[in-house]
Amino acid sequence: MNPRFRRRTGLAAALASPLAFGACARQRVDPPEQVSRAEIDEAMRTPTELNFWTWVPGIEKQVALFEEAYPDITVDVTNAAQGAGHYAKIRTALRAGRGAPDVAQIEYEMIPAFTITDHLLDLRPYGAGELEDRFVDWVWAQVSGPGGEVWAIPQDTGPMGMLYRADIFEAHGIEVPETWEAFAEAARALHRADPEVYLANFPPSQGAYFAGSLWQAGADPFAGSEGPVLNVDVTSEPVRRVAEYWAGLVAEGVVSTDPDFSDQWYQAANRGKYATWLTAAWGPVFLQSTAASTSGKWRAAPLPQWESGGPAAGNWGGSTNGVFNITEHPIQAAVFAQFINTDPECTKAMATEQFLFPPTKALLEDPEFTGMELEFYGGQKVNEVFAQISETVSPEFQWPPFNDQVRADYGATVGAAIAEGGDAAAALGDWRDRITAYAEYQGFTVEEAS
Amino acid sequence: MSTESATATATAPAAKGRNTKGGKGPRYARTGYLFVAPFMIAFTAMFLVPLAYAAWFSLFREQMIGGNVFVGLDNYTRAFTDPLLMAGLGRVALFFLIQVPVMMALALFFALALDSALVRLSRTVRLAIFMPYAVPSVVAALMWGFLYGPDFGPIAQFADRIGATAPDFLGADLMLGSIANIVTWEFTGYNMILLYAALRAIPVELYEAASVDGAGPWRIAWSIKIPLLRPAIVLCMVFSVIGSFQLFNEPSIMRTLAPNVIIAEYTPNLYAYNLAFVGQEYNYAAAVSFVLGFVIMAGSYLFMLATNRRSRS
Structure with missing residues (x-):
């Protein structure tokens, strides 16, 4: 087993090397009140090289359009990793004080993780404040700080909806459920009629899905957290309702609990084990490419509702472009982030060629976008369904300043309990305790809801 | 390294007598160090230094709120x-x-x-x-x-x-x-x-x-x-x-x-x-x-x- 010996040294080296430079003074941009038009114009005529870290496929198209508009600026695109690996690398580079990108892809849920460490540049002085009207309200709320700061420019979103197998629904006489209660009954009926098929799969470690579910249920667990004060309320009534709902269905054995985006899950989706996929606006095109054998059988609908009152939805995924304040070219970086996410040609290509679900009002109302008929969904205008769902997403949902840790703790407590059909309420208490312990260790003042 | 080779030079020939086979001892010593040098350099740079740094690093605690403090063996x-x-x-x-x-x-x-x-x-x-x-x-x-x-x-x-x-x-x-x-x-x-x-x-x-x-x-x-x-x-x-x-x-x-x-x-x-x-x-x-x-x-x-x-x- 000799080769495995190398691992610990590797880990030690990995721990040590990025931080070796941590002591270097970090040079941060001191943001001016307002940058004038003339200053911007001059900066955009100065030959500059920008580093942009992103995982978005085909982003070269938008970069090319930007470079065409501003020929003096060159943008180097790096695909460092996706998700956790991407952020780990950025954090490392930021700590090292060099090597970090000027502009990066950042998910909405990770914005507070970079503002708490004071690494994001407020884009207001660079004209971003004027963009508010172009974006959907709840999306803009996601990138706004408590003092009105604009921390990033939205690129795409994931309002949540339900994709369902019309053929399975029809065969078993299931109506598209409009409430979660009806959904639960359909789950029981379907599994009784065909034990091989589940109405839904609850991915036990998919914290992002669970967060979106809380959002829909009207929970806002970290609302009002600011700076060193962290509010934690993960045991409120709506949170408990969501957790106990799924734990109950799992305990009854009428929903499956396969980890999503795993081999098991892909195969199951292809073979018709799941009659729905509770997903987000990026789901339809994704499914089309991964469950090709089921083409034509799927349809899209809004999520079932908790209350029959007004329709509500949460958001799952989507991302933004933020600028780090270590950049030597704040103006160019800020203009770049704004340009690729607001220029009509750029955003149209994102929506119709790269299939990123748009956050701009213009595109959500554009018939060319909403009218697209997807064969995989029997010619349904899927974008229209999700555009309507997008209007029902609440602007009240705040992310914690250490979302990755909260997610990990969720998987170890609540996710695990739901997967076993266990005591969800107790697990929520464990989750709260873990979050609180971690937050206090990190120096936060924690205020738990009574 | 230089001090060690210096002691080697001093002791080895003294025992055997300078004139007869004098040059050999020190040259052996020096070549020996030369042979292990590539390994020692890599070993120090890639193993000992990171290890020492990690050990030093483990004596601190950096918080999101509150910064970096020395905490000894906490x-x-x-x-x-x-x-x-x-x-x-x-x-x-x-x-x-x-x-x-x-x-x-x-x-x-x-x-x-x-x-x-x-x-x-x-x-x-x-x-x-x-x-x-x-x-x-x-x-x-x-x-x-x-x-x-x-x-x-x-x-x-x-x-x-x-x-x-x-x-x-x-x-x-x-x-x-x-x-x-x-x-x-x-x-x-x-x-x-x-x-x-x-x-x-x-x-x-x-x-x-x-x-x-x-x-x-x-x-x-x-x-x-x-x-x-x-x-x-x-x-x-x-x-x-x-x-x-x-x-x-x-x-x-x-x-x-x-x-x-x-x-x-x-x-x-x-x-x-x-x-x-x-x-x-x-x-x-x-x-x-x-x-x-x-x-x-x-x-x-x-x-x-x-x-x-x-x-x-």
């Missing part, structure tokens, strides 16, 4: 009382107690069988048993993960065909066993080669003498081969202690298949990784790595001590 106190770390250590200790004897017994069996010249196509067999070792452990874990698949994995499909139910390889009860199986598959061949090489080094005269005395092949294996293999077995065991306690790749890959079973603190190494790269508790992660290192050192030392005693008595 991180170590926390590590030794951390139930998550202790649970992880317990898990890998259990893994060691179950997996290693099985693997060593298999390796020993194959090595003896190959050495007995009773096996036909011994080269091919040897290669076949050794082959899994050449498969990167990440690939091995992915492959076994597929085989273990609960609905559509080949084992589950086969069980389904014959009307049985495959055990839940990825469930909480069997997971450690499933990982042990992968590790056994990977490393039996490696240990077998070490033992086989040691067997080939035993002088044939011993066997001849034994057969003259009337010992059969079983007797020879039990009374001659295995006792003489002791140093090689001890070596394999020490490697296994290290490998077991540092278990990382296999559970890390299997985590995507069973995220609720393989939790972040499943093994101490996985725990350190997640502390650093999920929780941003870099300092504590460094301390956990050192604690793991101490445990492995102590474990290997105790093991060698125990086997030494027994061989002397």
Whole structure:
């Protein structure tokens, strides 16, 4: 087993090397009140090289359009990793004080993780404040700080909806459920009629899905957290309702609990084990490419509702472009982030060629976008369904300043309990305790809801 | 380095006398250092310096709110009382107690069988048993993960065909066993080669003498081969202690298949990784790595001590 010996040294080296430079003074941009038009114009005529870290496929198209508009600026695109690996690398580079990108892809849920460490540049002085009207309200709320700061420019979103197998629904006489209660009954009926098929799969470690579910249920667990004060309320009534709902269905054995985006899950989706996929606006095109054998059988609908009152939805995924304040070219970086996410040609290509679900009002109302008929969904205008769902997403949902840790703790407590059909309420208490312990260790003042 | 070579120059010739073979001593010394220099430089830069830095680093605590402070051995106190770390250590200790004897017994069996010249196509067999070792452990874990698949994995499909139910390889009860199986598959061949090489080094005269005395092949294996293999077995065991306690790749890959079973603190190494790269508790992660290192050192030392005693008595 000799080769495995190398691992610990590797880990030690990995721990040590990025931080070796941590002591270097970090040079941060001191943001001016307002940058004038003339200053911007001059900066955009100065030959500059920008580093942009992103995982978005085909982003070269938008970069090319930007470079065409501003020929003096060159943008180097790096695909460092996706998700956790991407952020780990950025954090490392930021700590090292060099090597970090000027502009990066950042998910909405990770914005507070970079503002708490004071690494994001407020884009207001660079004209971003004027963009508010172009974006959907709840999306803009996601990138706004408590003092009105604009921390990033939205690129795409994931309002949540339900994709369902019309053929399975029809065969078993299931109506598209409009409430979660009806959904639960359909789950029981379907599994009784065909034990091989589940109405839904609850991915036990998919914290992002669970967060979106809380959002829909009207929970806002970290609302009002600011700076060193962290509010934690993960045991409120709506949170408990969501957790106990799924734990109950799992305990009854009428929903499956396969980890999503795993081999098991892909195969199951292809073979018709799941009659729905509770997903987000990026789901339809994704499914089309991964469950090709089921083409034509799927349809899209809004999520079932908790209350029959007004329709509500949460958001799952989507991302933004933020600028780090270590950049030597704040103006160019800020203009770049704004340009690729607001220029009509750029955003149209994102929506119709790269299939990123748009956050701009213009595109959500554009018939060319909403009218697209997807064969995989029997010619349904899927974008229209999700555009309507997008209007029902609440602007009240705040992310914690250490979302990755909260997610990990969720998987170890609540996710695990739901997967076993266990005591969800107790697990929520464990989750709260873990979050609180971690937050206090990190120096936060924690205020738990009574 | 320069002072050491200087003392070498001073002492060596003084003993032998300057005139006769004078030049040789110092030149030997200097060439010696030259030969080890490439290794020493790489060893210092890539091993000692990062290790020392990590040790220094483990004495601090950096908070999101409040900055970086020197905390002495606080991180170590926390590590030794951390139930998550202790649970992880317990898990890998259990893994060691179950997996290693099985693997060593298999390796020993194959090595003896190959050495007995009773096996036909011994080269091919040897290669076949050794082959899994050449498969990167990440690939091995992915492959076994597929085989273990609960609905559509080949084992589950086969069980389904014959009307049985495959055990839940990825469930909480069997997971450690499933990982042990992968590790056994990977490393039996490696240990077998070490033992086989040691067997080939035993002088044939011993066997001849034994057969003259009337010992059969079983007797020879039990009374001659295995006792003489002791140093090689001890070596394999020490490697296994290290490998077991540092278990990382296999559970890390299997985590995507069973995220609720393989939790972040499943093994101490996985725990350190997640502390650093999920929780941003870099300092504590460094301390956990050192604690793991101490445990492995102590474990290997105790093991060698125990086997030494027994061989002397």
